[in-house]
Amino acid sequence: MLKSVGEVLDDVAEVAAMRVGLEVAVYWVSTTRADESGFGISASRPRGPGPAPGPAPAAGDATGGLLISRGASTLDFKALASDSAVVDYRIANTVVQSGVVAPIALTTEQNYVYSVSYEPAEESGSGGGAGTTAPGSESLRETTETERDDAGRETKVTTTRTRTVDAASASAPVPATATGGTQTYQIRQLETGLALAALPRLIGPRRIHLALTLSQRRLVRFDPEIKARTGIQLPEVSNRAIRNQTVLGPGETLVLSGYEQDAASSDSSGLGFLGRAGIGGGTKAGRDKVRMVLLVRPTLIPSGGRG
Numbered sequence: 001m002l003k004s005v006g007e008v009l010d011d012v013a014e015v016a017a018m019r020v021g022l023e024v025a026v027y028w029v030s031t032t033r034a035d036e037s038g039f040g041i042s043a044s045r046p047r048g049p050g051p052a053p054g055p056a057p058a059a060g061d062a063t064g065g066l067l068i069s070r071g072a073s074t075l076d077f078k079a080l081a082s083d084s085a086v087v088d089y090r091i092a093n094t095v096v097q098s099g100v101v102a103p104i105a106l107t108t109e110q111n112y113v114y115s116v117s118y119e120p121a122e123e124s125g126s127g128g129g130a131g132t133t134a135p136g137s138e139s140l141r142e143t144t145e146t147e148r149d150d151a152g153r154e155t156k157v158t159t160t161r162t163r164t165v166d167a168a169s170a171s172a173p174v175p176a177t178a179t180g181g182t183q184t185y186q187i188r189q190l191e192t193g194l195a196l197a198a199l200p201r202l203i204g205p206r207r208i209h210l211a212l213t214l215s216q217r218r219l220v221r222f223d224p225e226i227k228a229r230t231g232i233q234l235p236e237v238s239n240r241a242i243r244n245q246t247v248l249g250p251g252e253t254l255v256l257s258g259y260e261q262d263a264a265s266s267d268s269s270g271l272g273f274l275g276r277a278g279i280g281g282g283t284k285a286g287r288d289k290v291r292m293v294l295l296v297r298p299t300l301i302p303s304g305g306r307g
Contacts, residue, residue, distance in 0.1 A: 019095050020200040020208060021299040024104055025077040026090045031289040033085035075253055077295060087290055090194060095301060098202040107193030109153070110219065112233040115186035158184045190235055192217050200298055208248050208298050212256075215241040216292070248298055256294040 081089040096102040145158045199211040216239070223234040244256055 025295040104196040109189040116231040120181040253297040
């Protein structure tokens with residue numbers, strides 16, 4: 001039987017009266033430590049019956065996951081972050097209307113030099129341009145000017161070095177670059193971290209269809225050869241993404257296990273020169289596998305009216 005206009009309007013009003021709250025936690029877990037400490041989703045729950053994980057439906061190029069139903073609302077994301085296997089974590093939350101994309105950015109910005117230019121100082125009869133003589137006395141003055149954008153971020157740094165020489169007691173030629181000049185560094189911001197786009201939609205009484213796209217942008221390194229030759233920092237960036245679609249109830253938690261990546265660490269002991277020489281100390285280095293784990297928990301929040 002077809003719904004009447006009044007029933008359709010009631011359904012629309014019911015959906016409009018509900019908002020969806022999203023709790024998101026991203027953990028980077030050492031696979032070695034996880035094996036030793038037994039890291040898992042039960043690490044933060046009290047003793048007693050625990051959540052029963054089950055397979056979560058996925059579509060497209062989604063990553064397989066677990067859907068925690070029973071006891072999921074008591075799962076403490078903050079307490080789980082204190083597990084010894086967790087290397088790093090990010091936690092965020094937001095509230096959005098059904099059918100509206102919720103962007104969550106967990107990013108940082110890092111300055112890097114993308115352009116370097118040098119302008120030599122002007123030659124003068126009493127100064128030290130090319131072909132002038134070595135000074136008997138000299139003074140060096142350096143000034144730095146920084147330009148910033150409207151957000152207060154550095155965009156340009158200009159360093160001017162002025163060297164004043166006395167040619168009265170000349171004995172040898174002085175290179176033009178030794179007399180100072182103006183060196184200009186153009187600076188840009190590299191944004192790294194996580195960006196999550198979540199689209200929740202109410203599809204029935206207390207059922208939420210959730211479409212997720214998680215992307216990570218990570219700085220691998222600056223090209224050492226280009227940096228040594230030109231002073232320019234050319235970033236090498238790694239981009240990865242996880243996509244998933246599933247249907248959850250309020251309070252249920254979706255667990256997505258992402259990709260693994262290598263992590264290097266080093267630790268030095270000892271003091272001063274003796275420590276660096278390996279006497280009375282030492283240096284330990286190691287590599288580990290770190291896996292990313294994403295937890296998402298939706299809730300329904302009445303926004304007034306007929307909630």
